[in-house]
Amino acid sequence: MASLSLAHASRRLLTPSLSFSQLRTRMIKNPAFDSQFMSRSFSRKNSVLLSSNFKTRIACMSTTTSPGGKDDQKLSGETEKVGGVSSWIDYLPREIQPYAKLARVEKPIGTWLLIWPFAWSATLAAPTGSLPDFKTLALFACAAPLLRGAACTINDILDRDIDRMVERTKLRPIASGAVTPFQGLGFLAFQLILSHGILLQLTHYSPIYEASFIFLMSTYPLMKRFTYWAQAYLGLTFNWGTLLGWYAIKASLQPSILLPLYMSGIFWTLVYDTIYAHQDKEDDIKVGVKSTALKFGDSSKEWTTAFAIACISSLALSGYNAEIGWPYYMFLAAASGQLAWQIGTANLSSPADCSRKFVSNKWFGALIFSGILLGRVFP
Numbered sequence: 107m108a109s110l111s112l113a114h115a116s117r118r119l120l121t122p123s124l125s126f127s128q129l130r131t132r133m134i135k136n137p138a139f140d141s142q143f144m145s146r147s148f149s150r151k152n153s154v155l156l157s158s159n160f161k162t163r164i165a166c167m168s169t170t171t172s173p174g175g176k177d178d179q180k181l182s183g184e185t186e187k188v189g190g191v192s193s194w195i196d197y198l199p200r201e202i203q204p205y206a207k208l209a210r211v212e213k214p215i216g217t218w219l220l221i222w223p224f225a226w227s228a229t230l231a232a233p234t235g236s237l238p239d240f241k242t243l244a245l246f247a248c249a250a251p252l253l254r255g256a257a258c259t260i261n262d263i264l265d266r267d268i269d270r271m272v273e274r275t276k277l278r279p280i281a282s283g284a285v286t287p288f289q290g291l292g293f294l295a296f297q298l299i300l301s302h303g304i305l306l307q308l309t310h311y312s313p314i315y316e317a318s319f320i321f322l323m324s325t326y327p328l329m330k331r332f333t334y335w336a337q338a339y340l341g342l343t344f345n346w347g348t349l350l351g352w353y354a355i356k357a358s359l360q361p362s363i364l365l366p367l368y369m370s371g372i373f374w375t376l377v378y379d380t381i382y383a384h385q386d387k388e389d390d391i392k393v394g395v396k397s398t399a400l401k402f403g404d405s406s407k408e409w410t411t412a413f414a415i416a417c418i419s420s421l422a423l424s425g426y427n428a429e430i431g432w433p434y435y436m437f438l439a440a441a442s443g444q445l446a447w448q449i450g451t452a453n454l455s456s457p458a459d460c461s462r463k464f465v466s467n468k469w470f471g472a473l474i475f476s477g478i479l480l481g482r483v484f485p
Contacts, residue, residue, distance in 0.1 A: 205279070219375075222474070226351070444470045
């Protein structure tokens with residue numbers, strides 16, 4: 107209908123009010139009249155078409171982008187719906203979601219950072235020319251998410267008052283009230299019981315190592331209240347697997363290999379968790395908690411560079427004492443480049459970039475593991 111009306115209007119504007127005979131007479135007497143008439147006619151036609159196009163465009167805009175209009179509200183609602191789905195956790199039953207978030211299952215980087223030191227050690231303990239015991243690796247891989255989830259749970263219970271005052275953590279389940287501290291303790295016990303049952307399946311199990319990890323993870327959240335070196339204490343906790351991994355294979359410890367390996371993990375943690383702590387430095391100052399990010403300040407890149415050098419040196423010493431093959435050192439060089447990239451390109455004023463650099467450490471762990479694996483298989 108709109109197109110027919112437009113065509114009809116165009117024909118009306120172009121239809122001359124003069125009769126045909128009058129028009130013919132004027133054209134004979136004044137030849138210039140022809141060009142003037144045609145020019146005026148086409149000008150009118152173009153103006154009509156441009157006007158109709160403009161009106162059509164305005165009409166289209168009003169139906170899709172009008173502020174407060176029905177279509178605009180519909181579009182906004184769809185955008186909010188998409189933005190509200192933060193992860194696959196939102197598709198779980200509503201009763202389970204807070205506990206999944208409490209265990210940080212949607213953020214597996216913490217589990218990877220717990221698995222890699224154990225995998226390094228257990229693979230390094232394999233006989234020369236042999237593959238590692240994959241059953242041992244698989245058992246710890248199953249226990250690690252539970253242990254990491256338990257660490258997050260106890261951290262959130264102890265830090266609930268602090269978390270409410272920090273922008274990044276104020277919506278955590280316990281801080282927001284979605285899970286009560288008592289419910290959190292029940293969930294903590296559930297995770298520890300399951301992980302204990304898995305660790306019991308290791309060839310050589312030691313309750314001392316399990317109990318020591320539980321002690322470290324339970325006391326770590328308190329460290330930032332008393333010392334700027336909380337990240338070093340986290341290194342003691344998250345790299346505890348280097349001791350358990352070797353013991354699970356050998357039923358003993360070899361300090362010449364394990365001590366530098368354990369120290370390398372601590373230095374590595376100081377690198378990635380100092381970068382990570384820069385996300386919250388402004389809130390930490392307001393709340394009154396401490397971190398290496400606050401201690402080092404503008405010198406953070408110099409300090410993390412020193413820690414990275416100490417990490418790579420300790421890994422090289424551990425590999426040398428273990429008489430590992432040449433492929434290990436190739437991957438160690440690649441891992442050095444990964445750490446250099448992290449530190450060199452980190453924007454410590456950007457929480458998003460600090461988070462990206464932190465997450466990238468799963469690849470550092472994978473490089474070291476690949477080097478140890480190939481160094482054992484190809485001595």
